[in-house]
Each structure stands twice: as structure tokens, then as C-alpha cells.
Amino acid sequence: MIRMLSVFLAAAALASAQxxxxxxxxxxxxxxxxxxxxxxxxxxADLACFLITSxxxxxxxxxxxxxxxxxxxxNVESLGFKLADVxxxxxxxxxxxxxxxxxxxxxxxxxxxxxxxxDKAVLEDGGRSDFFLxxxxxxxxxxxxxxxxxxxxxxxxxxxxxxxxx
Numbered sequence: 001m002i003r004m005l006s007v008f009l010a011a012a013a014l015a016s017a018q019x020x021x022x023x024x025x026x027x028x029x030x031x032x033x034x035x036x037x038x039x040x041x042x043x044x045a046d047l048a049c050f051l052i053t054s055x056x057x058x059x060x061x062x063x064x065x066x067x068x069x070x071x072x073x074x075n076v077e078s079l080g081f082k083l084a085d086v087x088x089x090x091x092x093x094x095x096x097x098x099x100x101x102x103x104x105x106x107x108x109x110x111x112x113x114x115x116x117x118x119d120k121a122v123l124e125d126g127g128r129s130d131f132f133l134x135x136x137x138x139x140x141x142x143x144x145x146x147x148x149x150x151x152x153x154x155x156x157x158x159x160x161x162x163x164x165x166x
Contacts (some may be wrong), residue, residue, distance in 0.1 A: 029044065125141055
């Protein structure tokens with residue numbers, strides 16, 4: 001009986017660790033800073049979010065967890081920029097840990113959400129169709145305004161990003 005209980009508790013601990021994905025560290029604040037040129041790190045200690053700035057407006061790449069929106073706003077403003085100047089929202093993948101605050105930040109900024117065809121459904125259904133995490137990790141759905149293709153360029157002011165599907 002004790003052995004069975006030990007196995008059960010070990011399995012439960014392992015399952016719990018796998019489900020949490022280290023979210024405590026993912027939510028830990030981190031000092032925003034300039035990376036290079038117009039690229040600024042505005043993410044947490046373990047989830048990367050970037051602000052790419054220009055006089056024509058800014059690009060926000062990734063948002064982290066759902067409760068990261070306030071921290072992102074604070075980090076953008078502490079660097080001397082305005083969240084309202086964000087014109088484009090991008091992600092490098094549509095898992096909850098990269099996009100869960102997208103809907104809130106889209107609403108706050110009025111920015112366009114750009115995504116690849118493969119990420120469009122996941123973003124618009126709030127992660128439910130995510131083949132890997134969909135049954136456990138949902139987020140507020142966000143409408144994709146423009147679908148990006150491999151090799152396509154995204155331009156805002158002097159900044160140009162190229163889409164590479166991997």
C-alpha cells in the first residue's frame with residue numbers, strides 16, 4: 001500500500017511539474033533593455049518578448065503569459081515608448097506561453113495581428129487546436145488580421161522582418 005501510494009505521489013508530482021512548465025520563472029519580472037538598434041527586450045526572466053521601435057510605430061513580438069500584459073506595458077513605458085504606438089503584433093509560435101496576452105494587447109493598442117497560416121487557427125480559437133498543448137492550455141482568442149507566408153517581408157517604418165517557416 002505504501003509503495004503504491006509513493007508511486008502515485010511521484011506520478012502526480014511529475015504530472016504537476018510537466019503541466020506547470022516552470023511558469024513561476026516565466027512570470028518573474030526582468031529589467032527591460034535595448035538589445036541592438038531599435039530592438040528592446042521587454043519580456044520576463046524566462047519568456048522573451050521584444051519591442052521593435054520606429055518613428056512610424058512599433059512591432060511587438062510575443063506577449064508571454066496572460067497576466068504579462070501589465071508588465072509589458074510597464075516595460076515599454078519605462079523605456080520611454082508608448083504602448084499605443086504598437087502597430088503590429090507578431091509571434092514566433094502560437095503556444096500559450098508566447099501569445100496568451102495577445103488579445104488584451106491587441107485591444108489596448110488597436111494593432112494588427114499578423115501570423116502564419118499554421119498559427120492562425122490556434123490564435124483564433126484560443127489554443128484549443130494546438131496539437132501539443134491544446135487540451136490543457138487555453139488563452140483569450142485573438143483575430144488574425146493578416147496571414148504571412150514563408151519568405152514574405154513585414155515592414156514598419158525603416159524596419160523589415162522576413163518570415164521563415166521552420
